[in-house]
Amino acid sequence: MPSPSEERRPASQQGMRRQNLSVVLGTVAEYGPLSRADVAARTGLTRAAVSSLVVALHRSALVVELGPAPSGRVGRPGNALVLSTQGPAGLGLEVGVEHLAACVVDLTGQIRAQARVAAANRGRPAAEALAELAVLADGVVQQAVALGLRPAGAVLAVPGLVDSASGVVVRAANLGWRDLRLPESLLGLRLEAENEANLGALAELWKGGPGDFVHVSAEAGIGAALVVGGRLFRGARGFAGELGHVPVHPEGPVCACGARGCLEQYAGEEAVLAAAGLPDASGDWVALLAKRAVEGAAPVREALDQAGSALGTALAGAVNLVDPEAVVLGGAYAELGEWLLPSMRRELAARVTVRPWDTDALSVSTLGRGGPLLGAALVTVRRILDDPSTVGA
Amino acid sequence: MPSPSEERRPASQQGMRRQNLSVVLGTVAEYGPLSRADVAARTGLTRAAVSSLVVALHRSALVVELGPAPSGRVGRPGNALVLSTQGPAGLGLEVGVEHLAACVVDLTGQIRAQARVAAANRGRPAAEALAELAVLADGVVQQAVALGLRPAGAVLAVPGLVDSASGVVVRAANLGWRDLRLPESLLGLRLEAENEANLGALAELWKGGPGDFVHVSAEAGIGAALVVGGRLFRGARGFAGELGHVPVHPEGPVCACGARGCLEQYAGEEAVLAAAGLPDASGDWVALLAKRAVEGAAPVREALDQAGSALGTALAGAVNLVDPEAVVLGGAYAELGEWLLPSMRRELAARVTVRPWDTDALSVSTLGRGGPLLGAALVTVRRILDDPSTVGA
DNA sequence: GCTATTCGTCATGGCACTAAACAAATTAGT
DNA sequence: ACTAATTTGTTTAGTGCCATGACGAATAGC
Numbered sequence: 001m002p003s004p005s006e007e008r009r010p011a012s013q014q015g016m017r018r019q020n021l022s023v024v025l026g027t028v029a030e031y032g033p034l035s036r037a038d039v040a041a042r043t044g045l046t047r048a049a050v051s052s053l054v055v056a057l058h059r060s061a062l063v064v065e066l067g068p069a070p071s072g073r074v075g076r077p078g079n080a081l082v083l084s085t086q087g088p089a090g091l092g093l094e095v096g097v098e099h100l101a102a103c104v105v106d107l108t109g110q111i112r113a114q115a116r117v118a119a120a121n122r123g124r125p126a127a128e129a130l131a132e133l134a135v136l137a138d139g140v141v142q143q144a145v146a147l148g149l150r151p152a153g154a155v156l157a158v159p160g161l162v163d164s165a166s167g168v169v170v171r172a173a174n175l176g177w178r179d180l181r182l183p184e185s186l187l188g189l190r191l192e193a194e195n196e197a198n199l200g201a202l203a204e205l206w207k208g209g210p211g212d213f214v215h216v217s218a219e220a221g222i223g224a225a226l227v228v229g230g231r232l233f234r235g236a237r238g239f240a241g242e243l244g245h246v247p248v249h250p251e252g253p254v255c256a257c258g259a260r261g262c263l264e265q266y267a268g269e270e271a272v273l274a275a276a277g278l279p280d281a282s283g284d285w286v287a288l289l290a291k292r293a294v295e296g297a298a299p300v301r302e303a304l305d306q307a308g309s310a311l312g313t314a315l316a317g318a319v320n321l322v323d324p325e326a327v328v329l330g331g332a333y334a335e336l337g338e339w340l341l342p343s344m345r346r347e348l349a350a351r352v353t354v355r356p357w358d359t360d361a362l363s364v365s366t367l368g369r370g371g372p373l374l375g376a377a378l379v380t381v382r383r384i385l386d387d388p389s390t391v392g393a
Numbered sequence: 394m395p396s397p398s399e400e401r402r403p404a405s406q407q408g409m410r411r412q413n414l415s416v417v418l419g420t421v422a423e424y425g426p427l428s429r430a431d432v433a434a435r436t437g438l439t440r441a442a443v444s445s446l447v448v449a450l451h452r453s454a455l456v457v458e459l460g461p462a463p464s465g466r467v468g469r470p471g472n473a474l475v476l477s478t479q480g481p482a483g484l485g486l487e488v489g490v491e492h493l494a495a496c497v498v499d500l501t502g503q504i505r506a507q508a509r510v511a512a513a514n515r516g517r518p519a520a521e522a523l524a525e526l527a528v529l530a531d532g533v534v535q536q537a538v539a540l541g542l543r544p545a546g547a548v549l550a551v552p553g554l555v556d557s558a559s560g561v562v563v564r565a566a567n568l569g570w571r572d573l574r575l576p577e578s579l580l581g582l583r584l585e586a587e588n589e590a591n592l593g594a595l596a597e598l599w600k601g602g603p604g605d606f607v608h609v610s611a612e613a614g615i616g617a618a619l620v621v622g623g624r625l626f627r628g629a630r631g632f633a634g635e636l637g638h639v640p641v642h643p644e645g646p647v648c649a650c651g652a653r654g655c656l657e658q659y660a661g662e663e664a665v666l667a668a669a670g671l672p673d674a675s676g677d678w679v680a681l682l683a684k685r686a687v688e689g690a691a692p693v694r695e696a697l698d699q700a701g702s703a704l705g706t707a708l709a710g711a712v713n714l715v716d717p718e719a720v721v722l723g724g725a726y727a728e729l730g731e732w733l734l735p736s737m738r739r740e741l742a743a744r745v746t747v748r749p750w751d752t753d754a755l756s757v758s759t760l761g762r763g764g765p766l767l768g769a770a771l772v773t774v775r776r777i778l779d780d781p782s783t784v785g786a
Numbered sequence: 787g788c789t790a791t792t793c794g795t796c797a798t799g800g801c802a803c804t805a806a807a808c809a810a811a812t813t814a815g816t
Numbered sequence: 817a818c819t820a821a822t823t824t825g826t827t828t829a830g831t832g833c834c835a836t837g838a839c840g841a842a843t844a845g846c
Contacts, residue, residue: 008436009416010412010436010437010442011404011409011412011413011416012409013406013409015404015409016405016406016409019403020403020404023402023403026401044403211629226714226715228621234716236604236605236717237716237718237748239716239747240716242716243714245713247641247709247710247744248640248643249643250706259743259744259746260744262744313640313643316639316652317639317640320639321617321619321633321636321714322626322628322633322715323627323628323629324628325630351640351653354638354650355630355635
């Protein structure tokens with residue numbers, strides 16, 4: 001009794017066309033300026049087929065020709081194709097506890113317009129925050145339009161749990177949001193929400209990271225986004241990546257979640273601040289910790305070392321289970337990497353023993369706090385690259 | 394700079410044909426006897442297209458017609474199609490520490506021929522074991538051929554690490570195998586090797602389990618196969634699922650792997666036997682433990698309860714990370730489920746708190762020790778169902 | 787200037803599916 | 817019992833997409 005594998009969709013000629021459009025566009029995107037003949041050679045399609053596909057991509061403003069350029073080689077020079085920097089684009093939005101942000105990214109992944117404002121969103125009515133965000137976004141979109149870009153979709157990064165099927169924000173504790181259904185569109189664009197840690201991981205992936213990694217992101221809670229085979233792994237119900245509640249010391253202190261010895265009890269915001277002797281810190285506590293650590297405050301450094309140790313232990317379990325190519329420290333903790341990494345590496349080296357483990361496989365995200373917003377904008381861009389046929393002429 | 398997603402293969406008309414063959418065959422496989430019109434309705438293909446595809450599938454002996462049967466409804470009755478039980482089949486092989494086994498499974502997943510012999514394979518030269526296995530397999534294949542079946546591939550279940558890219562058995566400690574390259578073919582069939590725990594999980598999946606689960610399998614070490622979206626998840630290097638070396642008590646006893654407090658130190662064979670007061674047990678230690686537990690031996694029950702507790706703690710971490718639909722206890726420990734489950738459930742309930750967790754989501758495999766062998770045979774069958782075009786006329 | 791080479795396009799053909807018509811086989815109704 | 821209606825499976829024509837091969841265009845080397 002063979003089981004239902006995936007959805008069983010028949011292949012059609014249109015599907016074939018769709019896929020080949022994506023193949024050509026993806027090849028151009030990945031391997032820089034390429035002539036039609038280059039694309040044909042790389043993909044296995046014929047030059048004739050590539051030509052026909054390029055016509056369609058050109059009509060949708062997805063690729064542009066650079067014009068014939070002397071190649072130095074014998075023969076007629078090719079007409080190089082590149083991704084259009086004036087075509088469809090992605091709009092990324094972010095609601096943080098203390099800020100709002102928006103940006104537009106073109107097909108090449110470059111940020112072309114952005115804006116950010118401080119805002120006290122903790123406990124603020126969602127509608128109010130979203131209204132202010134819409135104004136911010138409108139300005140960014142107008143800048144982008146002036147540059148010849150045409151945003152094709154909007155994705156909102158939320159610091160909380162998002163049900164990816166329904167798009168409902170199940171809860172975002174730091175904002176006080178609960179079971180919030182977002183409007184379906186914003187500025188005439190389809191609007192989607194996604195967890196910010198996931199988006200940070202996607203940004204990391206799409207900006208050249210490896211195809212399999214664990215992206216640790218500590219903001220409010222401690223989350224881990226799993227990227228598997230170039231895709232974000234959401235789990236059966238979309239709750240994958242709750243690294244913060246992996247048991248580290250099974251008999252440890254009781255966590256807010258009810259269990260004992262969760263990672264958050266050792267490496268969460270509250271725990272670290274308490275250990276550092278700054279239990280009442282508020283605002284940008286990460287920057288505060290970094291500042292004190294730079295200054296050489298021993299208790300702070302000690303606290304971060306302990307937190308890194310706990311993180312490393314939990315991650316060792318994750319690495320043993322999931323066998324990722326790399327582990328990336330992102331989100332707010334990226335800025336504390338200097339003090340967290342040594343003990344994290346120590347634990348990983350000691351506990352990942354059954355397979356080869358390179359300490360350099362643990363690294364700090366280069367995107368910093370901008371990751372989620374960038375990832376949000378890139379969702380739309382990647383969707384276009386994956387299926388160019390959705391873009392109208 | 395968009396990143397390389399997957400391999401970028403152009404779609405061709407042959408590819409379209411391949412996929413639609415698979416769609417039709419898969420639909421027939423999943424939804425029982427179906428007329429061409431039924432298949433067309435279910436898949437969205439036209440009746441004409443289905444007819445053409447069925448001709449090809451029939452030629453490859455993959456489907457057979459049952460003949461027109463009165464349907465009770467108005468109109469010409471359909472000619473029901475079912476999977477052939479006389480066509481291509483899969484050969485599964487198994488080398489255990491104390492046995493050899495082989496079986497042939499038809500397209501419907503039914504075991505049609507099997508054999509099993511006791512054999513002392515610990516430390517035995519691999520060539521010798523494989524030679525005996527070949528004899529066993531030959532007999533099974535002859536039975537299958539007499540039933541009209543034609544095995545199309547052989548898969549060997551090995552209690553050890555298999556590099557899935559090269560097919561080399563990196564190490565199988567209990568057999569004493571190390572970096573062993575298996576012959577490319579056996580009885581004229583292409584031969585592949587795969588870890589037995591993975592195959593057990595695949596059998597579970599293909600015999601109707603959910604599409605996302607963690608399959609715990611304790612034989613020599615403790616392994617966990619992750620099934621994600623209906624596929625076995627192997628990790629970046631193929632080493633995913635090392636549940637046995639997830640840290641449970643970070644300061645615990647030193648494990649053979651060099652780390653401290655690995656799960657194996659609490660729920661591995663040695664640890665459990667020692668705790669049960671049977672440190673010198675050998676042979677079928679699982680059966681021995683089960684027997685003593687049934688008899689009511691308190692130290693044995695206590696030892697199993699402790700082991701279950703450690704298993705549950707480690708699994709709680711895994712569930713928090715991976716969010717599976719279910720956890721299945723398979724392999725040798727399946728037979729000890731009665732005594733392991735209560736404490737496992739207790740830990741899971743206490744530590745999986747952030748998401749809903751149903752205690753029934755932890756269950757014991759119904760396949761028992763036959764899982765890996767069945768899974769091995771099913772690999773070939775599934776491959777045919779996934780790409781029927783590989784089957785010659 | 788001539789040849790060789792490479793690029794992009796055009797014309798032709800093949801393949802796989804859709805669309806529509808048709809023959810076959812059954813039920814329902816008069 | 818005969819006709820109408822319905823459903824099945826096949827047949828025929830048509831469409832879309834890619835492969836093949838030929839052609840003009842543009843360049844380097846001689």
